[in-house]
Amino acid sequence: MRRFEGKVAFVTGAAAGIGRATALRLATEGASVFLIDLAVEGLQETAKQCEALGAAAAHARCDVTREVEVRETMKACIERFGRLDALCNIAGIILLQHFEKITVDQFRRVLEVNLVGTFLLCQAALPHLLATRGAIVNTSSTSALAGLPYGSAYGTSKGGVSALTRTLAVEFGKQGLRCNAVNPGSIQTAMSGDGILPKDADMRLMARTMSISKPMGPEVVAGVIAMLASEDGIHINGEEIRVDGGTLA
Numbered sequence: 635m636r637r638f639e640g641k642v643a644f645v646t647g648a649a650a651g652i653g654r655a656t657a658l659r660l661a662t663e664g665a666s667v668f669l670i671d672l673a674v675e676g677l678q679e680t681a682k683q684c685e686a687l688g689a690a691a692a693h694a695r696c697d698v699t700r701e702v703e704v705r706e707t708m709k710a711c712i713e714r715f716g717r718l719d720a721l722c723n724i725a726g727i728i729l730l731q732h733f734e735k736i737t738v739d740q741f742r743r744v745l746e747v748n749l750v751g752t753f754l755l756c757q758a759a760l761p762h763l764l765a766t767r768g769a770i771v772n773t774s775s776t777s778a779l780a781g782l783p784y785g786s787a788y789g790t791s792k793g794g795v796s797a798l799t800r801t802l803a804v805e806f807g808k809q810g811l812r813c814n815a816v817n818p819g820s821i822q823t824a825m826s827g828d829g830i831l832p833k834d835a836d837m838r839l840m841a842r843t844m845s846i847s848k849p850m851g852p853e854v855v856a857g858v859i860a861m862l863a864s865e866d867g868i869h870i871n872g873e874e875i876r877v878d879g880g881t882l883a
């Protein structure tokens with residue numbers, strides 16, 4: 635399948651995990667990819683792997699929370715590749731903490747990266763995506779759909795990502811732009827590793843969020859992101875797709 639032949643995709647969080655898997659999937663399918671993250675070594679490695687698949691790849695260190703950096707990096711993408719067909723917003727952070735203990739600075743930081751970062755990228759990409767009748771795929775989470783204990787900041791940020799996704803879908807759908815999201819459950823990446831829960835977490839509360847499937851890697855999310863960004867998703871707009879093996883079914 636070469637659904638992205640001649641197309642350009644911008645991928646955030648591309649140094650690792652779901653972002654890297656998505657970059658590789660899009661590159662496999664013929665896309666030229668522009669990759670951003672904070673982690674330069676990881677970015678270089680992803681770009682190298684994309685090029686080994688025959689794709690054109692460019693990368694830049696960019697903090698998704700910084701408006702000027704985001705705008706300049708988007709400009710660099712257009713200068714390099716001349717167009718933009720898909721924006722995949724994947725960069726994110728998690729912080730799980732008892733609600734009584736989370737500080738307002740921690741709460742703000744999670745919203746800043748996951749929600750404000752997604753907003754800034756969508757705004758910077760908008761004119762370029764309208765020009766190509768392109769697509770945005772945002773990364774929400776099952777925590778936007780069902781309460782995640784200790785995830786007051788994370789779940790709130792992802793609920794915002796879901797709402798932003800639907801808003802852009804209806805505001806720009808008539809102009810041919812599509813905006814959708816994925817809601818991954820627990821996926822094996824650095825983010826889901828040991829030690830993310832508070833030490834005294836009540837595991838009875840966590841039981842309801844435990845995956846009912848065998849552990850899965852980031853490729854299972856990348857495939858759904860690619861579908862939503864491609865022509866196969868042409869009539870899907872303002873939709874969220876759970877990628878959780880049925881855990882929340």
Ligand SMILES: NC(=O)c1ccc[n+]([C@@H]2O[C@H](COP(=O)([O-])OP(=O)(O)OC[C@H]3O[C@@H](n4cnc5c(N)ncnc54)[C@H](O)[C@@H]3O)[C@@H](O)[C@H]2O)c1
Nearest residue numbers: 647651652671672697698725726775818820821823825826
């Ligand atoms: N892994 C899971 O279980 C899971 C579940 C649901 C949703 N998600 C979401 O999927 C997305 C990808 O997560 P992942 O599991 O691949 O985690 P990851 O930690 O492997 O990747 C996240 C990437 O985002 C980058 N990043 C963080 N802050 C940034 C910033 N300010 N600017 C630019 N880049 C930044 C990191 O450097 C990292 O490379 C996130 O939005 C996450 O919330 C993950």
